[in-house]
Amino acid sequence: MGEWLIMINVFNNEPLEYSKYAISILEDIGNYYDTPTKEPIHAIITRLGELIDYNFLNRFPELKFILTATTGLNHIDEAECAKRQIQIVSLRGEVDFLSSIAATAEHTIALMLSLLRHIPASVTDVNNGNWDRMTHKGNELKNKTLCILGMGRLGVQVAHIASAFQMKIQCFDHKMVNEYSCSNDLKTALLGSDIISIHLPYDENTHGLITKEHILQMNPSGYVINTSRGQIINETDLVECLYEGFLAGVAVDVLETEYLLTESPLWQYSQQTNIHNVIITPHIGGCTYESMENTEIFIAQKFKQLVGHNQ
CATH class of the missing domain: 3.40.50.720 (NAD(P)-binding Rossmann-like Domain)
Known part of the structure; x- marks a missing residue:
């Protein structure tokens, strides 16, 4: 050189x-x-x-x-x-x-809280001159079962923070993590979960990995959080689960088509009138x-x- x-x-x-x-x-x-x-x-x-x-x-x-x-x-x-x-x-x-960088893990938890407590919709409602707390009645993280997909640096960071909220942790990974019991079978890991949080690396093995079939392993009215890469989830299946009511909400920092925003099925769904159960942020997880x-x-x-x- x-x-x-x-x-x-x-x-x-x-x-x-x-x-x-x-x-x-x-x-x-x-x-x-x-x-x-x-x-x-x-x-x-x-x-x-x-x-x-x-x-x-x-x-x-x-x-x-x-x-x-x-x-x-x-x-x-x-x-x-x-x-x-x-x-x-x-x-x-x-x-x-990277173990010293906490931004994306913090944003993951922020998305969970925002989604379950209806924070964006309630802020918009107040800005529009309304003051109706019961419209925005939400759910707590405490005692919810969180399934973390991928127990690398970010997955472990999220697990530590979620544990402080007294969430129950289960996870999917091909390696064992001392503090947590991980399944190397995706469907098994998802069983009984209320929230899934995706922290898998994106490659040919994880492209389109999460489909409707996997989401149906969750408890009904579950939530999906993704701060990894949009291509890991089949967005069409995600939207279908929202329409059918099987998912209560989705919060993502990434999309399947970030450079072509309006082509994203999830973004299209979120643009409908009175849709408040989708939160999309513009890939700001690491943006601090x-x-x-x-x-x-x-x-x-x-x-x-x-x-x-x-x-």
């Missing part, structure tokens, strides 16, 4: 409120740009705002690196990057570092000042080490 000791041009495709300290690290490596330039670009920084696909990559013929402070990579065409020998620098596999600062610095340091500029 010695050639990069001479000069490397880094373009930040999403510079809004990017960590100043991370920028200073990148400036130690070479030239940092946060506006379009005619200079050849060797590395691009991206968050989740744009799909990094064939057409995007064609704009940067000399690109060698993509820097993304995310664990999931479904916003990047990995196969196309491999063809072009573009290396992706991400948070994937950085278990020790603290987590973005820390992850952006980590990625900059990882990249600096990669190109031979050890601190």
